[in-house]
Structures are given as C-alpha cells and as structure tokens.
Amino acid sequence: MKHGKKYSDSLKLIDHLKQYDPEEAVDLVVKTGKAKFDETVEISVRLGVDPRHADQQVRGAVVLPHGTGRTIRVLVIAKGDKAKEAEEAGADYVGAEEMIQKIQHENWFDFDVCVATPDMMGLVGRIGRILGPKGLMPNPKSGTVTMDITRAVNDIKAGKVEYRLDKTAIIHCPIGKVSFGKEKLQENLTTLMDAINKAKPAAAKGTYMRSVYLSSTMGPSVRVNPLKF
Numbered sequence: 125m126k127h128g129k130k131y132s133d134s135l136k137l138i139d140h141l142k143q144y145d146p147e148e149a150v151d152l153v154v155k156t157g158k159a160k161f162d163e164t165v166e167i168s169v170r171l172g173v174d175p176r177h178a179d180q181q182v183r184g185a186v187v188l189p190h191g192t193g194r195t196i197r198v199l200v201i202a203k204g205d206k207a208k209e210a211e212e213a214g215a216d217y218v219g220a221e222e223m224i225q226k227i228q229h230e231n232w233f234d235f236d237v238c239v240a241t242p243d244m245m246g247l248v249g250r251i252g253r254i255l256g257p258k259g260l261m262p263n264p265k266s267g268t269v270t271m272d273i274t275r276a277v278n279d280i281k282a283g284k285v286e287y288r289l290d291k292t293a294i295i296h297c298p299i300g301k302v303s304f305g306k307e308k309l310q311e312n313l314t315t316l317m318d319a320i321n322k323a324k325p326a327a328a329k330g331t332y333m334r335s336v337y338l339s340s341t342m343g344p345s346v347r348v349n350p351l352k353f
Contacts, residue, residue: 130158135344143349146313149338150306157302157340162193164341165302165309169295169320169350170334179327182289185266186319190308191283193301198280199223199235201244201262206273210239213277220244227251233258239268239276259288287320295320302340313338317353 134156144152150165157163173180199217200210201224210218217223217235224247226232238255240248240262248255248262255261262268266286270276287297299312317336324332333350 131342131344134158138344138346140347143347146348146352147306147310149346149348150309150313152346153338153340153343154302154306154309156343156346159340159342161341163302163343164193164298165300165304166296166298166339166341167313167316168337168339168345169297169317170336171289171293171295171320171328172331172334173289173293173325173328175289175291175293177327180325182295182320182323182325183263183265183287184319184323185268185284185286186316187279188283188285188299188312188315190300190304190312192285192298193304194236194298196237196280197235198277199238200273200277201238201240201248202273203241203244206241206271209273210277213274214281215239215273215277221247224248224251227254233260235260237268237280238262239270239273239280241271241273242269245269259286285316287316287323321353 137156138152153165171182173182175181197216200215201220202210202218203220207218228251238260252261267276285297287295289295297316299316300309333353336348336350337345338348339345
C-alpha cells in the first residue's frame with residue numbers, strides 16, 4: 125500500500141516495536157496529526173475477556189473533562205413533563221410516537237444519541253432492530269434510559285462517550301481532537317482508561333488490558349504500554 129508524504133514522514137517518528145508511555149504517545153499523535161482538517165484522536169483497547177460470555181461484557185459511559193470536540197445531536201423520546209424538561213435542557217429533537225414513526229417509516233437518523241424515559245422503552249423496543257446495529261439504542265448502562273433527562277442531555281452535550289466491547293474484544297473510542305493539545309487529550313485519556321479499568325468484569329481472568337493503541341484520523345497508530353494504566 126502506498127501512503128502519502130505526510131503519512132510517510134509521520135511514520136518515521138514512530139518506533140513500532142516500542143510501547144510508549146501515555147504522555148509520549150499522546151505527544152506523538154498530536155505531532156503526526158497533519159491533515160488539513162482537525163483530526164479526531166481515537167483509542168483502541170484490546171481486553172483479555174471473552175465477549176461471547178454475558179458475564180465478561182465491558183460497557184459503560186463517561187464524561188470526558190474536555191469533551192470530544194464534536195457537536196452531538198440528541199433525540200429524547202419522552203412525554204409530558206419529561207418532554208418539556210428535555211426541550212429546556214437543550215435536546216435537539218423531542219417527541220414520542222411520532223419520532224418512532226419517523227425513524228421507522230422515513231429512515232430518519234439525524235441524531236447521534238437517543239435518550240428515552242423508562243416508560244417509553246416499550247415503544248422504542250419496536251425499532252430496536254433498526255437502532256441496535258447503528259449503536260443508537262438507549263441503554264440503562266450508558267445512562268440513556270433515565271428519568272433524569274436534564275442530567276442525561278447535559279452530560280452528552282458536555283462530552284459523554286460510550287465505550288463498548290466489540291466482537292473481537294476491542295473497545296474503540298474517541299478522546300478528542302488533535303487541536304486539543306497533549307494536556308487536554310492526556311486528561312481525557314486518563315479519565316476514559318480509569319472508567320474501563322473500573323468496568324473490569326469479575327469473571328475476567330489473566331491480563332485485562334492486552335494492548336492499547338492511539339491514532340488520529342489520518343495518522344499512523346502509536347502503541348501504548350498497557351501497564352501504565
């Protein structure tokens with residue numbers, strides 16, 4: 125595979141046989157994020173768990189201290205006072221049955237996160253097969269099924285991210301933008317990794333964090349020493 129000059133130059137700065145300390149890895153990702161747009165910085169963590177077992181799932185959500193740098197569009201499915209609360213909290217879209225119909229029949233997905241009150245989950249469940257594969261299904265573990273709508277919307281807007289194990293036992297999650305600089309990215313990284321550590325299943329045996337990589341959207345990946353977390 126041929127790479128561009130910027131990528132090739134960035135590659136020369138990284139020793140792929142070395143496991144970098146988190147601070148050094150973040151610094152390298154910032155230096156190698158040379159695209160003309162503000163690249164997203166993402167972490168990939170391979171865990172020593174078996175995602176096929178329900179008691180070894182790793183999933184949760186955490187508010188990053190400096191956010192993600194993205195503008196998140198929030199849909200709240202609620203009725204009555206809770207719908208009014210959602211509007212006052214700054215939700216982008218609020219509704220009930222009409223929103224379910226819009227998603228189901230118009231293939232509408234102009235939102236990034238869906239929040240619902242518990243009493244509306246019977247309705248939301250009807251479109252679970254549509255929302256689920258897109259990662260948009262509300263879930264109590266990620267704080268998107270709740271009666272505290274104000275807090276849910278505020279947290280999401282402030283930079284709440286959801287981390288979830290995929291079928292290959294890897295978690296992929298954004299931790300900010302290259303423009304944040306190394307200090308803010310480091311704080312976001314530490315907050316996320318602390319949350320993943322705390323979410324370690326009791327059934328997990330052996331080494332929990334197998335490997336950790338940081339990368340920007342267009343830049344090469346940097347291997348991070350998992351023992352530092």
